[in-house]
Amino acid sequence: MSVRRRLFQYRRIFLLLAVVSSVYMYLEYKRNVGNSEEFTWLTRRKPNINESVVNGVKNSLALQLADEVRILCWVMTNPANHKTKAMDVLRTWGTRCNRLIFVTSEDTAELGETFVLQNFTDTHDVxxxxxxxxxxxxxxxxxxELDWFLKADDDTYVLVENLRYLLYAYSPDMPIYFxxxxxxxxxxxxxxxxxxAGYVLSREALHRFVNAAMQNSDLCPPEDKLIAEDWAIGMCLRSVGVLPGDSRDAHNELRFLPLEPHTLLIGKYFDDAFWYFSYGIYHPRVCQNCLSKHAISFHYMTKEGMYLTDFFLYQFKLYEPEEEKEVLPKKLRLDEVKIPTPFNAWDITVN
Incomplete structure (x- = not known):
């Protein structure tokens, strides 16, 4: 073979190798970029409300409701609780809301989105x-952007999936709160x-509160009035025709609870004079079998209670768990919403 012909052959082999190498390098580059983007997304993303696993079982109904019943949760806190109670909310139930906001008087990056009241003395009186x-x-x-607006304290634990299940039957355009x-x-x-215990306003209820009640001090207590916030907002909402919805379950058990679970289950220090019994609209009880199986919230939760509750609900796995048929309630019209007659066996007052 002549020298010229041999050089031509080598040139062809070199070009072929160059093309193969270029293709390989390009594919490798794309693979690395894709892996890098996936890694960045995985490390930066926030906990996903659509990754709802209860007792080790994927909850398809919870996945559906997370998109259909959009809840903003705002949590009342203060600087002294940023690294304790507020952080406990952030690490447990808070990220299951569609949006979570902490309301406080000092900014802190650790909690994510906050609404900071400037030049504000943060005390119980305000x-x-x-x-x-x-x-x-x-x-x-x-x-x-959202349908329902929940206010909770930083020592409240909320089962957001159960809240969505309750709210599904109601339109956010109804003037109602729970x-x-x-x-x-x-x-x-x-x-x-x-x-x-936390309360949740529909979008229409919030609209009426901000644009009607808050604008008229005859309907709604002004900022400078020293008054309990739950008393005050109840007065404001009632004055603009917002209905107090019935949040009890199918067995008339209460789902929003102003006490922690073990107190309600045991109740060893309760008597008839305890404030909880005399203030209830509906018959309040404390017993092992009278807690709602679809409870929504508990108040006065300790740090230990927060994390234990979250563990047993979302990480603990019971072998061969009992499966419950997933059935959504009927969507209601406003004229179908019923406010049942109050009943409290301890009530000694008159209407």
Whole structure:
């Protein structure tokens, strides 16, 4: 073979190898970029409300409701609780909301999204101010994005999936709100919802609160009035025609609870004079078999209670768990919403 012909052959082999190497390098580059983007997404993403696993079982109904019943949760906290109670909420139930906001008087990056009240002395006496401003803030920023607006304390534990299940039957355009029903100064006809157990406003209820009630001090206590925030918002919502919805389950058990689970299950230090019994709109009970199987919230939760509850609900796996048929409730029209007659066996007051 001549030298010229041999050089031509080598050139062809070199070009072929160059093409193969280029293709290989390009494919390797694409694979590495894809892996890098996936790794970045995995490490930066927030906990996903659609990854709902209860007792080790994937909950398809919870996945569906997370998209259909969009809830903003705002949590009342203060700087002293940022690294304790507020962080406990963030690490447990809080990220199962569609959006989570902490309302406080000092900014902190650790908690994520916060609404900070500037030049504000954060004490128990100003909870009504915080409540008014927080609801106004979420209305102005998120009323067009979300359906329901939950207020909770930083020692409240909320089972967000059960809350969505309750709210599914109701349109967010109804003037309605839900929580644990108490009565004003023994006036059974006038409801208000316990602040500690948490209460949730529909989009329409929030609209009426911000644009009607808050604008008229004859309808709604002004900021400078020293008053309990749950009393005050109950007055405001009632004045603009917002209905106090019945949040009890199919067995008439209460789902928003103003006390922690073990107190309600054992109740060893309760007697008839305990405030919980006399303020309830509906018959409040403490016993092993009277807690709702679809409870929504508990108040006065300790750090230990928060993490134990979260572990047994979302990480613990019971072998061969009993499966419950997933059935959504009927969607209701406003004229189908019923406010049942109050009943409390301990009630010694008159209407």
């Amino acid at each position: 909870l009504w101010v915080k409540t008014r401003r927080a609801f106004k803030h979420v209305y102005e920023k998120y009323a067009n 929580g644990h029903d108490f009565k004003y100064a023994y006036q059974v006809k006038n409801h208000y919802m316990s602040g500690g």
